[in-house]
Amino acid sequence: MMFQIDFKSGKPVYLQLADQVRYAAASGALRPGDPLPSIRPLAEELRVNRNTVAKAYAELESQGVIETAPGKGCFLKENNSPFTKQVRQKLLITEIDEAVVMAHHLQVDRDRFLALVNERLDYFERKSGATKRDD
Amino acid sequence: MMFQIDFKSGKPVYLQLADQVRYAAASGALRPGDPLPSIRPLAEELRVNRNTVAKAYAELESQGVIETAPGKGCFLKENNSPFTKQVRQKLLITEIDEAVVMAHHLQVDRDRFLALVNERLDYFERKSGATKRDD
Amino acid sequence: MMFQIDFKSGKPVYLQLADQVRYAAASGALRPGDPLPSIRPLAEELRVNRNTVAKAYAELESQGVIETAPGKGCFLKENNSPFTKQVRQKLLITEIDEAVVMAHHLQVDRDRFLALVNERLDYFERKSGATKRDD
Amino acid sequence: MMFQIDFKSGKPVYLQLADQVRYAAASGALRPGDPLPSIRPLAEELRVNRNTVAKAYAELESQGVIETAPGKGCFLKENNSPFTKQVRQKLLITEIDEAVVMAHHLQVDRDRFLALVNERLDYFERKSGATKRDD
DNA sequence: GTGGTCTAGACCACA
DNA sequence: GTGGTCTAGACCACA
Structure with a gap:
């Protein structure tokens, strides 16, 4: 599902x-x-x-x-993001910063953090990939 | 302020x-x-x-x-999270997922996203390092 | 109630x-x-x-x-403390010390104190065990 | 001191x-x-x-x-606790119960708990013993 | 001065 | 129905 x-x-x-x-x-x-x-x-x-x-x-x-x-x-619907590239980047940086700040307080170092980020990217791609095959 | x-x-x-x-x-x-x-x-x-x-x-x-x-x-306080490794990881994944989902909303692809993450990590390292040296 | x-x-x-x-x-x-x-x-x-x-x-x-x-x-929730071993021990020692100090205030000696502690441990084990068996 | x-x-x-x-x-x-x-x-x-x-x-x-x-x-002053033995024991049990309940939530088992209690008793005795010798 | 507790009551988000 | 947020304001404990 x-x-x-x-x-x-x-x-x-x-x-x-x-x-x-x-x-x-x-x-x-x-x-x-x-x-x-x-x-x-x-x-x-x-x-x-x-x-x-x-x-x-x-x-x-x-x-x-x-x-x-x-x-x-x-x-x-057709995907047309209402934001300019600059606005979109600013929104995204806000989210990224929250994760980076949290990593600092949780004492997760840079390597471990990047590994986790890649893991989550994989996870989401896998999820949507599986869904694609179902179509 | x-x-x-x-x-x-x-x-x-x-x-x-x-x-x-x-x-x-x-x-x-x-x-x-x-x-x-x-x-x-x-x-x-x-x-x-x-x-x-x-x-x-x-x-x-x-x-x-x-x-x-x-x-x-x-x-x-000294930066010393009281939580177990497992709980810390769960907290962090929540933050990371929000950034990953936001990246997808905004149609930012994986490479650009990882580049941004590294940029922000650099930014925080530079800032906190600079503050230390000022003391 | x-x-x-x-x-x-x-x-x-x-x-x-x-x-x-x-x-x-x-x-x-x-x-x-x-x-x-x-x-x-x-x-x-x-x-x-x-x-x-x-x-x-x-x-x-x-x-x-x-x-x-x-x-x-x-x-x-399931009984699963989110805290590190170190933090958990510190929290517990605080509670134990209060009981130990109270025992001294009340002139209860070490043997009597330890007997009471064992009694209370038994009491809680009995109670939570009994509840489980009732299900 | x-x-x-x-x-x-x-x-x-x-x-x-x-x-x-x-x-x-x-x-x-x-x-x-x-x-x-x-x-x-x-x-x-x-x-x-x-x-x-x-x-x-x-x-x-x-x-x-x-x-x-x-x-x-x-x-x-002369030590004369104003409470009866029964009242004193009830007060003490309240304190002990708080420590026992805390141990439960922190997932500290009986043996470890008793070890900690003995450790704290030793600690306080050592402290007061050292003070005695200073008198 | 500092933070902590508590109430009464409004308004909101969610299922 | 459920819990969460926020305000205004009182009163307390502590250094």
Whole structure:
């Protein structure tokens, strides 16, 4: 299955789901025009409330990531990031800095940190690669 | 001023503040033994409630970043995480994943991402090294 | 009722509550996965403010004793301290020293003290064992 | 020196001092009639404010542990615990239980716990023994 | 001066 | 329903 929820992560379920859709879109697992899973079956499969899935989709629609065709379902839109290259880099650096600062406080050295980063990149690529083969 | 709050960010104020203290420690702006701003004046300056600053400091204390001497104030501790290797790794992976997902949202590819990570590691090393040499 | 507060003890209410949750966990009255009382009803029952109960729970969460599922409630975690061996030992020695000093105040000699310690260890083992067998 | 303050312990300094006097009395390092160190030199030696020492002595006097002879200094009184044997045991069990519960949450097993208890008993006996020889 | 505790009450996010 | 954040303000303990 494409999406997995960690109920103990503390991260809101609807955000986990929205992030995973965004990730699938960015990694190519979902391509423009592709249909998203319907709300009811997906909610059942993930064992979450339908409202939670609907909220995730609503968030994605409001951000222009997906669009809803009434009666037909939700589909991935063309990817056109609303930010300039410079703004995007600044946003990303903020996230990277938080990880670097955390590594400092957790006394994780540079080599170990880079190894972990590569590990996580592999992990996400593997996940989306597996999904691609399923298409 | 050392710290600044973005009231529109949606991120809880106390977490913004705690993150900024961690950032100051990682970049060498705050060094072990240094006093942190007193709660009351800082709260006034940031225009937040005393309790909100206190909550940020409490979080930092519970994570071993600062310590409080009763009646005297709060001070930056030696960098010595109280958590097990396993817990530290889990905390760090959470941060890394957020950066990785953000990179994908923003369509930054693996090589560019790793280059940015190295750049930020260099940046923090340079900064904290420079501060040390100034003493 | 499971918990009770002594308002005259001088010990902070939130610490009394956190200690009692820990006691319930150690004695088997609360088991991993069990839900804790919801904050609002518990606050009403104990006649304290919601925030005070929330503070007790936050302390327990930061120490890995409980976890909170957003929108659902708080639950007892598997007993798995997030702290390093060194930190755990330091925390424990603090508690032991208080008991040792109290024994001296009360003129309880070493043999009687050790006998009491063994008695209490037996007591907790018996209690948590009995609870397990009841399942 | 007889007393030592840990400024980082989080425990109020005056309480640390009062406890150490009580401990010295219980262990025989201080005997009824013995003079306590004068406030000023002691404050200097411990590098604390004179008020802090005075507060510790005031607490001890109010509890009948010491008495003040104006112009002469403070002296240890006859030790007569105001509690019955039963009450004393109940007080002590409360302290012991807190240590036992803490051991449970820190996953320190019975043998290790008992070893630690013996270690701390030795530590305190050694401390007071050394003081005795100094008399 | 310092930080800590607690209340009353508002408002929000989430399931 | 659940917990989380934040404020305003009182009162306390400590150095």
